[in-house]
Amino acid sequence: MTQEIQITEKVTRRSFFEHIATGVQGAALTWLLQQDLYADSSPPEEQEKESISGPHHRPRAKSVVHLFMNGGPSQMDLFDPKPMLDKFHGKEHFKQIAGEVEFPERAGALMKSPFQFSRHGESGMWVSDVMPHLAKQVDDITMIRSMYTTNLTHEPALYKIQSGSEFTGHPSLGAWVSYGLGSENQNLPAYVVLDDPLGLPVNGIENWQAGFLPAQHQGTRFRATGSPVLNLKPEFEQPASVTQLERDLISRLDRIHQRQRTYHHQLEARLSTYSLAARMQIAASDALDLSQETAETQKMYGIGQPVTESYGRRCLIARRLIERGVRFVQLFINSQIWDTHSAIASNLKSACQRTDQPVAALLQDLKQRGLLDETLVMWGGEMGRLPIAQLSPDKDARKSGRDHNKNAICTWMAGGGVKPGLVFGKTDELGFAAVENRVSVPDWHATMLHLLGLNHEELFIKRNGLNERLTGVGNHPRIVSEILA
Structure with missing residues (x-):
């Protein structure tokens, strides 16, 4: 009997990773990638301006x-x-x-x-x-x-x-x-x-x-x-490629969740924090x-x-x-x-x-x-x-x-x-x-x-x-x- 997964707007992290364990990650990942590509095609004027373009005049301090x-x-x-x-x-x-x-x-x-x-x-x-x-x-x-x-x-x-x-x-x-x-x-x-x-x-x-x-x-x-930031490092070691795949999948799920809640600023902060935390694992500890x-x-x-x-x-x-x-x-x-x-x-x-x-x-x-x-x-x-x-x-x-x-x-x-x-x-x-x-x-x-x-x-x-x-x-x-x- 073929096991099927229906990925809907109500997909959760738990259900997604449960299905990954049963060997259907390929179809799920394809769907997520399609959703992500579609999201990136939105007109620039519809996306919130994250910051301005830099200094207005020559700075005296950096x-x-x-x-x-x-x-x-x-x-x-x-x-x-x-x-x-x-x-x-x-x-x-x-x-x-x-x-x-x-x-x-x-x-x-x-x-x-x-x-x-x-x-x-x-x-x-x-x-x-x-x-x-x-x-x-x-x-x-x-x-x-x-x-x-x-x-x-x-x-x-x-x-x-x-x-x-x-x-x-x-x-x-x-x-x-x-x-x-x-x-x-x-x-x-x-x-x-x-x-x-x-x-x-x-x-x-x-x-x-x-x-x-x-x-x-x-x-x-x-x-x-x-640890500079609590829960910054994983509890156990695993290959970097596996860690990166996990991050990519979680990131795509989060973006789907975010698009359903456009004006949820706490969610935006959480997504930004996840991305930064991944990059900070070495840099913050070194600092x-x-x-x-x-x-x-x-x-x-x-x-x-x-x-x-x-x-x-x-x-x-x-x-x-x-x-x-x-x-x-x-x-x-x-x-x-x-x-x-x-x-x-x-x-x-x-x-x-x-x-x-x-x-x-x-x-x-x-x-x-x-x-x-x-x-x-x-x-x-x-x-x-x-x-x-x-x-x-x-x-x-x-x-x-x-x-x-x-x-x-x-x-x-x-x-x-x-x-x-x-x-x-x-x-x-x-x-x-x-x-x-x-x-x-x-x-x-x-x-x-x-x-x-x-x-x-x-x-x-x-x-x-x-x-x-x-x-x-x-x-x-x-x-x-x-x-x-």
């Missing part, structure tokens, strides 16, 4: 490493010293800023920094004593003291800095860069996320979403230890193999030391990914270590101890290898902090921290076309608000894109009749030309 310090680093305790806080320490100031305090019930008086500042490098840039390693690299960075945002709550402020909008569903920074430039290495993603093994940041995986861009532009999470690095290099990043091990590994991996053509590498810290509502003297110091040495090593390493000139390194969070104390419930001054501040953010850039050793912008005498050469979040986004060769006005996707951009619809941000080399 890639970005975004060192995101979620929680809101305190500007007046790190890079923007305020002698007037020393002078007026303990003076009441709440009434003057009452509408800008998220937790007014815990508002205290003006509070001086618990840290000491000194000038460093030929530029004479001020850095507090909790960042001794970065202090040695200040002549390579551009410090922006005058950035500000529009919301003092973490979730919308995070969405704003990551996507240009205070609301979820919009593409992230790396997704826009991937959409605009693609990857230089087809065996690795254009956009890689190195999040913290200890946990996700606030807003979780939405920090690296593709939003309404084609789904393949979302960030790909790499683990810093073990994350730190045994190829010298002991001296690993020591420079703080690898082998409990406090700096995790972030040091990720900073070194970031450099290795940049070397291999990844466009946008983004590092996150678990939870909110920079959100120093309490005990700022110890908590801010702890955050710096985890990150200062690895960040400085990344800058030094990129420079030594001739990569800093073509790599834009960006450091910063989603907000700053207030000049007044945030009191603990028992009013113990030793436990005081600082509340959120949307009016003043310190952030810095290095490499990729920015002026080294520059301090740009100014806050008021207490560090509460940016008052000179103010830089909005859209300005910052437009400047980053410009350095990558992308015009923020021309980088858009049509949606609901609008040209959606990273810098928003109807906004008129400026490129901060004063910081460009």
Whole structure:
């Protein structure tokens, strides 16, 4: 009796591979190939545009490493010293800023920094004593003291800095860069996320979403230890030809499934991930193999030391990914270590101890290898902090921290076309608000894109009749030309 298989629109992976086992793969494969050829004959205008064609002008940087310090680093305790806080320490100031305090019930008086500042490098840039390693690299960075945002709550402020909008569903920074430039290495993603093994940041995986861009532009999470991507390698070895046949058959089945669900973006992301995963099996493992690095290099990043091990590994991996053509590498810290509502003297110091040495090593390493000139390194969070104390419930001054501040953010850039050793912008005498050469979040986004060769006005996707951009619809941000080399 001849066994027959009827391949219909309802064919599933399980039924297909069950029939392969009974020897009918030839007929099935022929049908799949016919379907695939038919699909490829569709007019180009009916296919979704996956990305644009590259830079709009000559880029100054080829890639970005975004060192995101979620929680809101305190500007007046790190890079923007305020002698007037020393002078007026303990003076009441709440009434003057009452509408800008998220937790007014815990508002205290003006509070001086618990840290000491000194000038460093030929530029004479001020850095507090909790960042001794970065202090040695200040002549390579551009410090922006005058950035500000529009919301003092973490979730919308995070969405704003990551996507240009205070609301979820919009593409992230790396997704826009991937959409605009693609990857230089087809065996690795254009956009890689190195999040913290200890946990996700606030807003979780939405920090690296593709939003309404084609789904393949979302960030790909790499683990810093073990297999870079879970389930990337097969459980057992088999001939390469067999593995490739399996991939081809699965890919064709997936494309059939996709054509029945044209607007299913999660499905598109899955298909793109499968294809990329096959190519990544060797490339990703190689990029994350730190045994190829010298002991001296690993020591420079703080690898082998409990406090700096995790972030040091990720900073070194970031450099290795940049070397291999990844466009946008983004590092996150678990939870909110920079959100120093309490005990700022110890908590801010702890955050710096985890990150200062690895960040400085990344800058030094990129420079030594001739990569800093073509790599834009960006450091910063989603907000700053207030000049007044945030009191603990028992009013113990030793436990005081600082509340959120949307009016003043310190952030810095290095490499990729920015002026080294520059301090740009100014806050008021207490560090509460940016008052000179103010830089909005859209300005910052437009400047980053410009350095990558992308015009923020021309980088858009049509949606609901609008040209959606990273810098928003109807906004008129400026490129901060004063910081460009």
